[in-house]
Amino acid sequence: MSPIPGHGLAKGLAVTLRTMTRRTVTQQYPETLPELPPRSRGVIGLFEENCTVCMLCARECPDWCIYIDSHKETTPAAAPGGRERSRNVLDRFAIDFSLCMYCGICIEVCPFDALFWSPEFEYAETDIRELTHERDTLREWMWTVPPPPALDPAAEEPKELAAARKSVDKLAAEARVAVQAPPAPAAQPASAAQPAKGATAATDANTKDATDPKDATAAKDATEPKDDKGPKDDKGGERP
Amino acid sequence: MNPTLDMVLRAVGVLVVFMVLPLTVGQAEHKVMAHMQGRLGPMYAGGFHGWAQLVADGVKFVQKEDIVPTGADRRVFQLAPVVALLPYLVVLIAIPVGPHGFVGATVDAGLFFVLAMMGVGVLGSLMAGWASANKFSLLGALRSAAQLMAYELPMLLAAASVAMAAGTVSLPGLLSAFHWWWIPWQLVGGLVFFTAGLAELQRPPFDMPVADSEIIFGAYTEYTGLRFALFLLAEYAGIVVLCALTSVLYLGGWHGPWSGSVGWLWTLVKTGLLAFVVIWLRVSYPRLREDQLQKFAWTVLIPLSLLQIALTGIVKVVIS
Ligand code: SF4
Numbered sequence: 001m002s003p004i005p006g007h008g009l010a011k012g013l014a015v016t017l018r019t020m021t022r023r024t025v026t027q028q029y030p031e032t033l034p035e036l037p038p039r040s041r042g043v044i045g046l047f048e049e050n051c052t053v054c055m056l057c058a059r060e061c062p063d064w065c066i067y068i069d070s071h072k073e074t075t076p077a078a079a080p081g082g083r084e085r086s087r088n089v090l091d092r093f094a095i096d097f098s099l100c101m102y103c104g105i106c107i108e109v110c111p112f113d114a115l116f117w118s119p120e121f122e123y124a125e126t127d128i129r130e131l132t133h134e135r136d137t138l139r140e141w142m143w144t145v146p147p148p149p150a151l152d153p154a155a156e157e158p159k160e161l162a163a164a165r166k167s168v169d170k171l172a173a174e175a176r177v178a179v180q181a182p183p184a185p186a187a188q189p190a191s192a193a194q195p196a197k198g199a200t201a202a203t204d205a206n207t208k209d210a211t212d213p214k215d216a217t218a219a220k221d222a223t224e225p226k227d228d229k230g231p232k233d234d235k236g237g238e239r240p
Numbered sequence: 241m242n243p244t245l246d247m248v249l250r251a252v253g254v255l256v257v258f259m260v261l262p263l264t265v266g267q268a269e270h271k272v273m274a275h276m277q278g279r280l281g282p283m284y285a286g287g288f289h290g291w292a293q294l295v296a297d298g299v300k301f302v303q304k305e306d307i308v309p310t311g312a313d314r315r316v317f318q319l320a321p322v323v324a325l326l327p328y329l330v331v332l333i334a335i336p337v338g339p340h341g342f343v344g345a346t347v348d349a350g351l352f353f354v355l356a357m358m359g360v361g362v363l364g365s366l367m368a369g370w371a372s373a374n375k376f377s378l379l380g381a382l383r384s385a386a387q388l389m390a391y392e393l394p395m396l397l398a399a400a401s402v403a404m405a406a407g408t409v410s411l412p413g414l415l416s417a418f419h420w421w422w423i424p425w426q427l428v429g430g431l432v433f434f435t436a437g438l439a440e441l442q443r444p445p446f447d448m449p450v451a452d453s454e455i456i457f458g459a460y461t462e463y464t465g466l467r468f469a470l471f472l473l474a475e476y477a478g479i480v481v482l483c484a485l486t487s488v489l490y491l492g493g494w495h496g497p498w499s500g501s502v503g504w505l506w507t508l509v510k511t512g513l514l515a516f517v518v519i520w521l522r523v524s525y526p527r528l529r530e531d532q533l534q535k536f537a538w539t540v541l542i543p544l545s546l547l548q549i550a551l552t553g554i555v556k557v558v559i560s
Protein backbone atom coordinates (compact mmCIF):
# COMPACT_ATOMS: atom_id res chain seq x y z
CA MET A 1 0.00 0.00 0.00
CA SER A 2 1.21 3.43 -0.83
CA PRO A 3 1.17 5.98 2.00
CA ILE A 4 -1.21 8.38 0.23
CA PRO A 5 -3.96 7.08 -2.05
CA GLY A 6 -3.20 8.03 -5.62
CA HIS A 7 0.51 8.15 -4.83
CA GLY A 8 1.19 5.54 -7.50
CA LEU A 9 -0.81 7.43 -10.10
CA ALA A 10 1.21 10.57 -9.49
CA LYS A 11 4.40 8.57 -9.69
CA GLY A 12 3.41 7.25 -13.12
CA LEU A 13 2.81 10.75 -14.38
CA ALA A 14 6.12 11.90 -12.95
CA VAL A 15 8.02 9.15 -14.71
CA THR A 16 6.65 10.01 -18.13
CA LEU A 17 7.15 13.71 -17.59
CA ARG A 18 10.72 13.18 -16.51
CA THR A 19 11.41 11.01 -19.53
CA MET A 20 10.08 13.76 -21.76
CA THR A 21 12.70 16.19 -20.51
CA ARG A 22 15.56 13.78 -21.07
CA ARG A 23 17.42 13.19 -24.30
CA THR A 24 15.90 10.48 -26.42
CA VAL A 25 17.78 7.27 -27.07
CA THR A 26 16.78 6.98 -30.71
CA GLN A 27 19.65 6.63 -33.18
CA GLN A 28 18.88 8.29 -36.49
CA TYR A 29 20.37 5.32 -38.30
CA PRO A 30 20.99 6.29 -41.90
CA GLU A 31 22.24 9.71 -40.78
CA THR A 32 24.32 8.54 -37.85
CA LEU A 33 25.94 5.16 -38.14
CA PRO A 34 25.97 2.91 -35.12
CA GLU A 35 29.13 2.49 -33.11
CA LEU A 36 29.67 -1.23 -33.27
CA PRO A 37 31.65 -3.02 -30.60
CA PRO A 38 34.81 -4.87 -31.64
CA ARG A 39 34.23 -8.39 -33.01
CA SER A 40 30.78 -7.43 -34.30
CA ARG A 41 29.43 -10.18 -36.51
CA GLY A 42 28.41 -8.28 -39.61
CA VAL A 43 29.69 -10.30 -42.53
CA ILE A 44 32.44 -12.79 -43.23
CA GLY A 45 35.49 -11.65 -45.12
CA LEU A 46 37.79 -14.02 -46.97
CA PHE A 47 41.53 -13.41 -46.99
CA GLU A 48 41.93 -15.62 -50.02
CA GLU A 49 45.72 -15.37 -50.13
CA ASN A 50 45.71 -17.46 -46.95
CA CYS A 51 43.20 -20.05 -48.10
CA THR A 52 44.63 -23.46 -48.93
CA VAL A 53 41.30 -24.99 -49.98
CA CYS A 54 41.42 -27.40 -47.08
CA MET A 55 37.59 -27.43 -47.11
CA LEU A 56 37.38 -27.47 -43.33
CA CYS A 57 35.11 -24.45 -43.22
CA ALA A 58 32.74 -25.89 -45.80
CA ARG A 59 32.55 -29.17 -43.96
CA GLU A 60 32.03 -27.65 -40.53
CA CYS A 61 29.43 -25.13 -41.58
CA PRO A 62 26.16 -26.29 -39.99
CA ASP A 63 24.17 -24.81 -42.83
CA TRP A 64 26.42 -26.04 -45.63
CA CYS A 65 26.30 -22.63 -47.12
CA ILE A 66 29.96 -22.30 -48.10
CA TYR A 67 30.63 -23.33 -51.68
CA ILE A 68 34.22 -24.07 -52.66
CA ASP A 69 35.53 -25.23 -56.02
CA SER A 70 39.18 -25.83 -56.68
CA HIS A 71 41.62 -27.67 -58.93
CA LYS A 72 45.09 -29.06 -58.44
CA GLU A 73 48.08 -27.55 -60.11
CA THR A 74 51.52 -29.13 -60.18
CA THR A 75 54.62 -27.07 -60.08
CA PRO A 76 57.69 -28.62 -61.69
CA ALA A 77 60.48 -29.77 -59.41
CA ALA A 78 62.65 -26.95 -58.17
CA ALA A 79 65.87 -28.88 -58.51
CA PRO A 80 66.70 -31.49 -61.19
CA GLY A 81 65.80 -34.95 -59.94
CA GLY A 82 63.43 -33.47 -57.32
CA ARG A 83 59.78 -34.30 -56.84
CA GLU A 84 56.94 -32.38 -58.49
CA ARG A 85 54.86 -30.34 -56.06
CA SER A 86 51.07 -30.17 -56.33
CA ARG A 87 48.98 -27.47 -54.77
CA ASN A 88 45.30 -26.52 -54.64
CA VAL A 89 44.09 -23.46 -56.47
CA LEU A 90 40.86 -21.81 -55.44
CA ASP A 91 38.33 -21.48 -58.26
CA ARG A 92 35.27 -20.45 -56.38
CA PHE A 93 34.58 -19.46 -52.79
CA ALA A 94 31.07 -18.32 -52.05
CA ILE A 95 29.01 -17.92 -48.89
CA ASP A 96 25.25 -17.89 -49.11
CA PHE A 97 24.28 -15.26 -46.53
CA SER A 98 20.62 -16.11 -46.88
CA LEU A 99 21.45 -19.42 -45.18
CA CYS A 100 24.31 -18.38 -42.95
CA MET A 101 23.32 -18.08 -39.32
CA TYR A 102 26.45 -16.19 -38.30
CA CYS A 103 27.58 -18.88 -35.92
CA GLY A 104 31.20 -18.17 -36.74
CA ILE A 105 32.21 -21.83 -36.84
CA CYS A 106 33.86 -21.43 -40.24
CA ILE A 107 36.01 -18.66 -38.83
CA GLU A 108 36.91 -20.71 -35.79
CA VAL A 109 37.92 -23.80 -37.72
CA CYS A 110 39.93 -22.20 -40.49
CA PRO A 111 43.48 -23.31 -39.61
CA PHE A 112 45.09 -20.80 -41.95
CA ASP A 113 43.40 -17.59 -40.83
CA ALA A 114 41.64 -17.00 -44.08
CA LEU A 115 38.22 -16.08 -42.69
CA PHE A 116 37.43 -13.06 -40.53
CA TRP A 117 34.44 -11.27 -39.07
CA SER A 118 33.80 -7.87 -40.55
CA PRO A 119 31.42 -5.41 -38.89
CA GLU A 120 30.03 -4.43 -42.30
CA PHE A 121 26.26 -5.01 -42.15
CA GLU A 122 24.68 -2.98 -44.93
CA TYR A 123 24.46 -5.62 -47.60
CA ALA A 124 20.73 -6.16 -47.83
CA GLU A 125 19.45 -7.23 -51.23
CA THR A 126 16.03 -7.23 -52.80
CA ASP A 127 16.53 -10.70 -54.27
CA ILE A 128 17.47 -13.57 -52.02
CA ARG A 129 19.72 -15.08 -54.67
CA GLU A 130 21.93 -12.02 -54.62
CA LEU A 131 22.86 -12.82 -51.04
CA THR A 132 25.28 -15.49 -52.23
CA HIS A 133 28.50 -13.55 -52.31
CA GLU A 134 31.48 -14.72 -54.34
CA ARG A 135 35.12 -14.53 -53.48
CA ASP A 136 35.77 -11.07 -54.90
CA THR A 137 33.13 -9.53 -52.66
CA LEU A 138 34.33 -11.57 -49.72
CA ARG A 139 37.85 -10.37 -50.42
CA GLU A 140 36.67 -6.77 -50.60
CA TRP A 141 35.15 -7.14 -47.16
CA MET A 142 38.58 -8.00 -45.78
CA TRP A 143 39.39 -4.29 -45.99
CA THR A 144 36.64 -3.55 -43.47
CA VAL A 145 37.96 -5.99 -40.88
CA PRO A 146 39.18 -3.91 -37.94
CA PRO A 147 42.32 -4.75 -36.00
CA PRO A 148 41.55 -6.98 -33.05
CA PRO A 149 41.17 -5.10 -29.80
CA ALA A 150 43.94 -5.35 -27.27
CA LEU A 151 43.68 -8.04 -24.65
CA ASP A 152 42.02 -7.18 -21.38
CA PRO A 153 44.50 -5.98 -18.75
CA ALA A 154 44.11 -9.11 -16.62
CA ALA A 155 43.73 -11.52 -19.49
CA GLU A 156 45.62 -14.77 -19.66
CA GLU A 157 48.79 -14.64 -21.69
CA PRO A 158 48.41 -15.95 -25.24
CA LYS A 159 49.57 -19.58 -25.45
CA GLU A 160 52.20 -18.79 -28.09
CA LEU A 161 53.80 -16.20 -25.88
CA ALA A 162 53.71 -18.49 -22.87
CA ALA A 163 55.37 -21.30 -24.83
CA ALA A 164 58.06 -18.99 -26.19
CA ARG A 165 58.77 -17.56 -22.78
CA LYS A 166 59.04 -21.02 -21.29
CA SER A 167 61.61 -22.18 -23.84
CA VAL A 168 63.59 -18.97 -23.40
CA ASP A 169 63.63 -19.45 -19.64
CA LYS A 170 64.72 -23.02 -20.07
CA LEU A 171 67.56 -22.09 -22.41
CA ALA A 172 68.65 -19.28 -20.15
CA ALA A 173 68.71 -21.63 -17.19
CA GLU A 174 70.78 -24.13 -19.16
CA ALA A 175 73.20 -21.43 -20.14
CA ARG A 176 73.57 -20.34 -16.56
CA VAL A 177 74.25 -23.90 -15.48
CA ALA A 178 76.80 -24.22 -18.30
CA VAL A 179 78.58 -21.02 -17.27
CA GLN A 180 78.71 -22.02 -13.62
CA ALA A 181 80.06 -25.53 -14.36
CA PRO A 182 83.89 -25.01 -14.27
CA PRO A 183 85.12 -28.15 -16.13
CA ALA A 184 83.00 -27.52 -19.22
CA PRO A 185 84.74 -27.00 -22.57
CA ALA A 186 84.95 -23.40 -23.75
CA ALA A 187 82.77 -23.94 -26.84
CA GLN A 188 79.70 -25.13 -24.94
CA PRO A 189 78.49 -21.91 -23.27
CA ALA A 190 78.66 -20.07 -26.56
CA SER A 191 76.58 -22.66 -28.42
CA ALA A 192 74.03 -22.72 -25.58
CA ALA A 193 73.80 -18.96 -25.51
CA GLN A 194 73.31 -18.71 -29.27
CA PRO A 195 69.86 -20.35 -29.51
CA ALA A 196 68.81 -18.60 -26.34
CA LYS A 197 69.43 -15.25 -27.97
CA GLY A 198 67.53 -16.35 -31.04
CA ALA A 199 64.58 -17.45 -28.93
CA THR A 200 64.50 -14.11 -27.12
CA ALA A 201 64.37 -12.32 -30.43
CA ALA A 202 61.51 -14.53 -31.53
CA THR A 203 59.62 -13.79 -28.35
CA ASP A 204 60.13 -10.09 -28.87
CA ALA A 205 58.74 -10.38 -32.35
CA ASN A 206 55.78 -12.33 -31.08
CA THR A 207 55.01 -9.82 -28.38
CA LYS A 208 55.19 -7.05 -30.87
CA ASP A 209 52.85 -8.88 -33.23
CA ALA A 210 50.33 -9.51 -30.53
CA THR A 211 50.15 -5.90 -29.52
CA ASP A 212 50.57 -4.33 -32.95
CA PRO A 213 47.01 -3.84 -34.14
CA LYS A 214 48.00 -3.55 -37.81
CA ASP A 215 48.92 -7.18 -38.18
CA ALA A 216 45.57 -8.82 -37.76
CA THR A 217 46.73 -12.28 -38.80
CA ALA A 218 49.61 -12.51 -36.41
CA ALA A 219 47.55 -11.15 -33.55
CA LYS A 220 44.83 -13.67 -34.20
CA ASP A 221 47.50 -16.35 -34.16
CA ALA A 222 48.72 -15.16 -30.86
CA THR A 223 45.38 -14.75 -29.13
CA GLU A 224 43.72 -17.90 -30.35
CA PRO A 225 44.66 -21.07 -28.56
CA LYS A 226 45.34 -23.63 -31.24
CA ASP A 227 44.88 -26.59 -28.91
CA ASP A 228 41.13 -26.77 -29.02
CA LYS A 229 41.17 -27.15 -32.75
CA GLY A 230 42.30 -30.73 -32.56
CA PRO A 231 39.05 -32.34 -31.40
CA LYS A 232 36.99 -30.27 -33.81
CA ASP A 233 39.03 -31.45 -36.74
CA ASP A 234 38.50 -35.01 -35.63
CA LYS A 235 34.79 -34.50 -35.58
CA GLY A 236 34.96 -33.01 -39.04
CA GLY A 237 36.70 -36.11 -40.22
CA GLU A 238 33.81 -38.31 -39.17
CA ARG A 239 31.40 -36.40 -41.31
CA PRO A 240 30.21 -38.00 -44.54
CA MET B 241 -22.08 43.87 -40.97
CA ASN B 242 -24.40 41.99 -43.28
CA PRO B 243 -25.86 39.19 -41.11
CA THR B 244 -25.53 36.54 -43.84
CA LEU B 245 -21.92 37.41 -44.48
CA ASP B 246 -21.31 37.44 -40.75
CA MET B 247 -22.76 33.96 -40.42
CA VAL B 248 -20.79 32.60 -43.35
CA LEU B 249 -17.57 34.06 -41.95
CA ARG B 250 -18.20 32.51 -38.56
CA ALA B 251 -19.00 29.14 -40.12
CA VAL B 252 -15.80 29.24 -42.18
CA GLY B 253 -13.84 30.22 -39.09
CA VAL B 254 -15.22 27.31 -37.09
CA LEU B 255 -14.53 24.94 -39.98
CA VAL B 256 -10.91 26.08 -40.22
CA VAL B 257 -10.46 25.64 -36.48
CA PHE B 258 -12.10 22.24 -36.77
CA MET B 259 -9.63 21.21 -39.46
CA VAL B 260 -6.52 22.63 -37.83
CA LEU B 261 -6.83 22.02 -34.10
CA PRO B 262 -7.47 18.25 -34.14
CA LEU B 263 -4.51 17.79 -36.47
CA THR B 264 -2.36 19.89 -34.17
CA VAL B 265 -3.42 17.78 -31.23
CA GLY B 266 -2.71 14.63 -33.23
CA GLN B 267 0.75 15.82 -34.15
CA ALA B 268 1.39 16.88 -30.57
CA GLU B 269 0.34 13.45 -29.45
CA HIS B 270 2.84 11.85 -31.84
CA LYS B 271 5.68 13.96 -30.56
CA VAL B 272 4.81 14.16 -26.87
CA MET B 273 4.12 10.46 -26.66
CA ALA B 274 7.39 9.69 -28.40
CA HIS B 275 9.44 11.88 -26.10
CA MET B 276 7.71 10.54 -23.03
CA GLN B 277 8.85 7.12 -24.15
CA GLY B 278 12.39 8.22 -24.92
CA ARG B 279 11.82 8.19 -28.69
CA LEU B 280 11.88 10.90 -31.32
CA GLY B 281 8.59 10.27 -33.06
CA PRO B 282 8.05 11.21 -36.71
CA MET B 283 11.15 12.93 -38.10
CA TYR B 284 10.94 12.79 -41.88
CA ALA B 285 7.56 13.89 -43.25
CA GLY B 286 7.74 17.57 -44.10
CA GLY B 287 11.45 17.83 -43.32
CA PHE B 288 11.42 19.60 -39.98
CA HIS B 289 10.76 17.13 -37.15
CA GLY B 290 8.05 15.41 -39.13
CA TRP B 291 5.58 18.28 -38.88
CA ALA B 292 3.65 16.97 -41.89
CA GLN B 293 3.25 13.45 -40.60
CA LEU B 294 -0.51 13.67 -40.29
CA VAL B 295 -0.81 15.15 -43.77
CA ALA B 296 1.16 12.19 -45.06
CA ASP B 297 -1.08 9.86 -43.07
CA GLY B 298 -4.12 11.52 -44.60
CA VAL B 299 -2.74 11.06 -48.11
CA LYS B 300 -2.14 7.41 -47.31
CA PHE B 301 -5.65 6.93 -45.96
CA VAL B 302 -7.15 8.50 -49.07
CA GLN B 303 -5.26 6.10 -51.29
CA LYS B 304 -6.52 3.02 -49.47
CA GLU B 305 -9.41 1.01 -50.76
CA ASP B 306 -12.74 1.69 -49.11
CA ILE B 307 -14.03 -1.73 -48.17
CA VAL B 308 -17.51 -2.52 -46.91
CA PRO B 309 -17.86 -6.08 -45.60
CA THR B 310 -20.36 -8.26 -47.46
CA GLY B 311 -22.58 -8.89 -44.50
CA ALA B 312 -22.54 -5.27 -43.37
CA ASP B 313 -25.49 -2.95 -43.33
CA ARG B 314 -24.10 -0.77 -46.10
CA ARG B 315 -25.83 2.52 -45.52
CA VAL B 316 -25.41 2.57 -41.75
CA PHE B 317 -21.83 1.37 -42.09
CA GLN B 318 -20.98 4.21 -44.43
CA LEU B 319 -22.84 6.79 -42.43
CA ALA B 320 -21.30 5.96 -39.06
CA PRO B 321 -18.00 7.92 -39.41
CA VAL B 322 -19.91 11.06 -40.31
CA VAL B 323 -22.19 10.61 -37.32
CA ALA B 324 -19.12 10.22 -35.15
CA LEU B 325 -17.40 13.32 -36.48
CA LEU B 326 -20.11 15.88 -37.14
CA PRO B 327 -21.37 16.38 -33.54
CA TYR B 328 -17.97 17.72 -32.53
CA LEU B 329 -18.09 20.25 -35.34
CA VAL B 330 -21.50 21.34 -34.15
CA VAL B 331 -20.28 21.58 -30.55
CA LEU B 332 -17.36 23.73 -31.62
CA ILE B 333 -19.78 26.29 -33.03
CA ALA B 334 -21.26 26.90 -29.60
CA ILE B 335 -18.03 27.23 -27.63
CA PRO B 336 -17.14 30.84 -26.87
CA VAL B 337 -13.52 31.53 -27.69
CA GLY B 338 -13.19 35.12 -26.60
CA PRO B 339 -15.20 37.98 -25.14
CA HIS B 340 -17.54 40.27 -27.14
CA GLY B 341 -19.33 37.57 -29.09
CA PHE B 342 -16.23 35.72 -30.26
CA VAL B 343 -18.25 32.56 -30.78
CA GLY B 344 -19.57 30.63 -33.76
CA ALA B 345 -23.17 30.96 -32.72
CA THR B 346 -24.75 31.92 -29.44
CA VAL B 347 -27.04 29.14 -28.24
CA ASP B 348 -29.27 30.01 -25.32
CA ALA B 349 -29.19 26.60 -23.66
CA GLY B 350 -25.59 26.20 -24.79
CA LEU B 351 -24.52 23.88 -22.02
CA PHE B 352 -27.27 21.36 -22.65
CA PHE B 353 -26.82 21.63 -26.38
CA VAL B 354 -23.12 20.94 -26.11
CA LEU B 355 -23.47 17.99 -23.78
CA ALA B 356 -26.23 16.42 -25.83
CA MET B 357 -24.19 16.77 -28.99
CA MET B 358 -21.15 15.14 -27.40
CA GLY B 359 -23.32 12.19 -26.50
CA VAL B 360 -24.37 11.85 -30.14
CA GLY B 361 -20.74 11.28 -31.10
CA VAL B 362 -20.79 7.93 -29.35
CA LEU B 363 -23.76 6.98 -31.49
CA GLY B 364 -21.33 6.86 -34.39
CA SER B 365 -19.34 4.02 -32.87
CA LEU B 366 -22.54 2.22 -31.90
CA MET B 367 -23.72 2.41 -35.51
CA ALA B 368 -20.34 1.31 -36.74
CA GLY B 369 -20.25 -1.67 -34.42
CA TRP B 370 -23.75 -2.81 -35.18
CA ALA B 371 -23.48 -2.37 -38.93
CA SER B 372 -20.12 -4.12 -39.30
CA ALA B 373 -21.50 -7.64 -38.89
CA ASN B 374 -18.46 -8.50 -36.84
CA LYS B 375 -18.53 -9.81 -33.31
CA PHE B 376 -15.54 -7.76 -32.22
CA SER B 377 -17.15 -4.63 -33.57
CA LEU B 378 -20.36 -5.45 -31.80
CA LEU B 379 -18.58 -6.05 -28.52
CA GLY B 380 -16.76 -2.77 -28.91
CA ALA B 381 -19.96 -0.94 -29.70
CA LEU B 382 -21.73 -2.42 -26.68
CA ARG B 383 -18.85 -1.40 -24.47
CA SER B 384 -19.09 2.10 -25.92
CA ALA B 385 -22.76 2.16 -25.09
CA ALA B 386 -22.19 0.92 -21.56
CA GLN B 387 -19.47 3.51 -21.10
CA LEU B 388 -21.72 6.26 -22.39
CA MET B 389 -24.43 5.25 -19.93
CA ALA B 390 -22.01 5.20 -17.03
CA TYR B 391 -20.11 8.40 -17.71
CA GLU B 392 -22.78 10.66 -19.11
CA LEU B 393 -24.37 10.95 -15.70
CA PRO B 394 -21.36 12.27 -13.72
CA MET B 395 -20.54 14.56 -16.63
CA LEU B 396 -24.02 16.06 -16.60
CA LEU B 397 -24.03 16.38 -12.83
CA ALA B 398 -20.67 18.10 -12.84
CA ALA B 399 -21.80 20.48 -15.56
CA ALA B 400 -25.03 21.15 -13.68
CA SER B 401 -22.97 22.32 -10.74
CA VAL B 402 -21.38 25.05 -12.87
CA ALA B 403 -24.74 26.02 -14.26
CA MET B 404 -26.03 26.34 -10.71
CA ALA B 405 -23.09 28.49 -9.75
CA ALA B 406 -23.57 30.84 -12.69
CA GLY B 407 -27.33 30.74 -12.69
CA THR B 408 -27.40 30.30 -16.45
CA VAL B 409 -26.91 27.52 -19.03
CA SER B 410 -25.67 29.79 -21.80
CA LEU B 411 -21.95 29.35 -22.28
CA PRO B 412 -21.08 33.04 -22.84
CA GLY B 413 -23.33 33.90 -19.93
CA LEU B 414 -21.51 31.37 -17.82
CA LEU B 415 -18.20 32.95 -18.69
CA SER B 416 -19.30 36.48 -17.93
CA ALA B 417 -20.37 35.33 -14.46
CA PHE B 418 -17.00 33.71 -13.84
CA HIS B 419 -14.73 34.74 -10.98
CA TRP B 420 -11.31 33.36 -10.29
CA TRP B 421 -12.38 31.69 -7.02
CA TRP B 422 -14.68 29.46 -9.04
CA ILE B 423 -11.67 27.36 -9.92
CA PRO B 424 -11.09 26.02 -6.38
CA TRP B 425 -14.82 26.02 -5.76
CA GLN B 426 -15.61 23.85 -8.81
CA LEU B 427 -12.37 21.90 -8.74
CA VAL B 428 -13.90 18.52 -7.95
CA GLY B 429 -16.60 19.05 -10.55
CA GLY B 430 -13.95 19.96 -13.10
CA LEU B 431 -11.97 16.81 -12.42
CA VAL B 432 -15.09 14.69 -12.67
CA PHE B 433 -16.13 16.41 -15.88
CA PHE B 434 -12.72 15.99 -17.47
CA THR B 435 -12.41 12.34 -16.46
CA ALA B 436 -15.90 11.49 -17.61
CA GLY B 437 -15.24 13.30 -20.86
CA LEU B 438 -12.10 11.25 -21.39
CA ALA B 439 -14.09 8.11 -20.83
CA GLU B 440 -16.73 9.22 -23.26
CA LEU B 441 -14.08 9.86 -25.89
CA GLN B 442 -12.74 6.35 -25.21
CA ARG B 443 -9.29 7.71 -24.60
CA PRO B 444 -6.81 5.68 -22.59
CA PRO B 445 -7.01 4.74 -19.77
CA PHE B 446 -10.71 4.40 -20.59
CA ASP B 447 -10.25 2.84 -24.02
CA MET B 448 -11.93 -0.43 -23.25
CA PRO B 449 -14.22 -0.19 -26.29
CA VAL B 450 -11.22 -0.24 -28.64
CA ALA B 451 -9.00 -2.49 -26.51
CA ASP B 452 -6.81 -3.77 -29.28
CA SER B 453 -5.46 -6.70 -27.33
CA GLU B 454 -8.96 -8.09 -26.80
CA ILE B 455 -11.30 -6.98 -29.54
CA ILE B 456 -8.93 -5.77 -32.28
CA PHE B 457 -10.17 -2.22 -32.68
CA GLY B 458 -13.69 -2.43 -31.33
CA ALA B 459 -16.30 -0.82 -33.46
CA TYR B 460 -13.75 0.39 -36.02
CA THR B 461 -12.33 -3.03 -36.82
CA GLU B 462 -13.88 -3.28 -40.27
CA TYR B 463 -13.12 0.26 -41.36
CA THR B 464 -10.47 1.18 -43.90
CA GLY B 465 -9.18 4.21 -45.69
CA LEU B 466 -10.91 7.51 -45.39
CA ARG B 467 -13.73 6.30 -43.17
CA PHE B 468 -11.25 5.01 -40.65
CA ALA B 469 -9.43 8.33 -40.83
CA LEU B 470 -12.70 10.08 -40.07
CA PHE B 471 -13.05 8.03 -36.89
CA LEU B 472 -9.52 8.96 -35.87
CA LEU B 473 -10.23 12.59 -36.65
CA ALA B 474 -13.37 12.34 -34.54
CA GLU B 475 -11.27 11.20 -31.62
CA TYR B 476 -8.96 14.19 -31.89
CA ALA B 477 -11.81 16.58 -32.53
CA GLY B 478 -13.36 15.13 -29.40
CA ILE B 479 -10.22 15.92 -27.45
CA VAL B 480 -10.28 19.50 -28.67
CA VAL B 481 -13.94 19.89 -27.81
CA LEU B 482 -13.59 18.31 -24.39
CA CYS B 483 -10.58 20.43 -23.50
CA ALA B 484 -12.17 23.61 -24.79
CA LEU B 485 -15.32 22.85 -22.87
CA THR B 486 -13.47 22.05 -19.67
CA SER B 487 -11.51 25.27 -19.92
CA VAL B 488 -14.67 27.25 -20.56
CA LEU B 489 -16.68 25.66 -17.76
CA TYR B 490 -14.05 25.28 -15.05
CA LEU B 491 -10.97 27.32 -15.93
CA GLY B 492 -12.60 30.53 -16.94
CA GLY B 493 -12.15 30.29 -20.72
CA TRP B 494 -10.90 33.63 -21.98
CA HIS B 495 -10.48 35.10 -18.50
CA GLY B 496 -6.92 36.07 -17.68
CA PRO B 497 -4.62 39.09 -17.82
CA TRP B 498 -5.48 41.41 -20.74
CA SER B 499 -8.45 39.25 -21.57
CA GLY B 500 -10.02 42.18 -23.41
CA SER B 501 -7.57 41.92 -26.29
CA VAL B 502 -6.05 38.42 -26.11
CA GLY B 503 -8.92 36.53 -24.53
CA TRP B 504 -9.04 34.02 -27.36
CA LEU B 505 -5.39 33.25 -26.72
CA TRP B 506 -6.20 32.33 -23.12
CA THR B 507 -8.84 29.89 -24.31
CA LEU B 508 -6.37 28.36 -26.73
CA VAL B 509 -3.62 28.08 -24.11
CA LYS B 510 -5.91 26.44 -21.58
CA THR B 511 -7.27 24.07 -24.19
CA GLY B 512 -3.74 23.20 -25.27
CA LEU B 513 -2.61 22.49 -21.74
CA LEU B 514 -5.58 20.23 -21.14
CA ALA B 515 -4.91 18.44 -24.42
CA PHE B 516 -1.37 17.85 -23.20
CA VAL B 517 -2.80 16.32 -20.03
CA VAL B 518 -4.98 14.05 -22.16
CA ILE B 519 -1.91 12.82 -24.02
CA TRP B 520 0.07 12.57 -20.81
CA LEU B 521 -2.58 10.36 -19.22
CA ARG B 522 -2.58 8.14 -22.28
CA VAL B 523 1.14 7.59 -22.05
CA SER B 524 1.21 7.02 -18.30
CA TYR B 525 -1.68 4.75 -17.48
CA PRO B 526 -2.65 1.27 -18.53
CA ARG B 527 -6.16 0.49 -19.67
CA LEU B 528 -8.85 -0.08 -17.04
CA ARG B 529 -10.70 -3.36 -17.11
CA GLU B 530 -14.34 -3.21 -18.09
CA ASP B 531 -15.62 -3.84 -14.56
CA GLN B 532 -13.14 -1.38 -13.06
CA LEU B 533 -14.34 1.13 -15.59
CA GLN B 534 -17.96 0.75 -14.58
CA LYS B 535 -17.14 0.66 -10.91
CA PHE B 536 -15.09 3.83 -11.16
CA ALA B 537 -17.96 5.72 -12.75
CA TRP B 538 -20.69 4.56 -10.38
CA THR B 539 -18.83 4.45 -7.09
CA VAL B 540 -16.35 7.30 -7.47
CA LEU B 541 -17.37 9.84 -10.07
CA ILE B 542 -21.08 10.02 -9.39
CA PRO B 543 -20.76 10.46 -5.60
CA LEU B 544 -18.07 13.05 -6.20
CA SER B 545 -20.24 15.01 -8.60
CA LEU B 546 -23.18 14.85 -6.21
CA LEU B 547 -20.92 16.18 -3.47
CA GLN B 548 -19.87 19.00 -5.78
CA ILE B 549 -23.49 19.90 -6.42
CA ALA B 550 -24.15 19.96 -2.69
CA LEU B 551 -21.11 22.16 -2.15
CA THR B 552 -22.17 24.50 -4.94
CA GLY B 553 -25.64 24.76 -3.47
CA ILE B 554 -24.36 25.52 0.02
CA VAL B 555 -21.90 28.17 -1.12
CA LYS B 556 -24.52 29.69 -3.38
CA VAL B 557 -26.98 30.00 -0.52
CA VAL B 558 -24.33 31.41 1.80
CA ILE B 559 -23.15 34.17 -0.56
CA SER B 560 -26.58 35.25 -1.74
S1 SF4 C 1 29.05 -18.44 -39.88
FE1 SF4 C 1 28.31 -20.53 -39.52
S2 SF4 C 1 26.57 -20.70 -40.91
FE2 SF4 C 1 27.72 -18.92 -41.58
S3 SF4 C 1 29.09 -19.72 -43.16
FE3 SF4 C 1 30.22 -19.77 -41.24
S4 SF4 C 1 29.88 -21.83 -40.44
FE4 SF4 C 1 28.34 -21.48 -42.02
Ligand code: SF4
Nearest residue numbers: 051052054055057110
Ligand atom coordinates in the same frame (compact mmCIF):
# COMPACT_ATOMS: atom_id res chain seq x y z
S1 SF4 D 1 39.08 -23.55 -43.71
FE1 SF4 D 1 40.22 -21.70 -44.25
S2 SF4 D 1 41.89 -22.46 -45.53
FE2 SF4 D 1 40.40 -24.11 -45.42
S3 SF4 D 1 39.12 -23.83 -47.22
FE3 SF4 D 1 38.12 -22.72 -45.52
S4 SF4 D 1 38.92 -20.67 -45.71
FE4 SF4 D 1 40.25 -21.92 -46.92
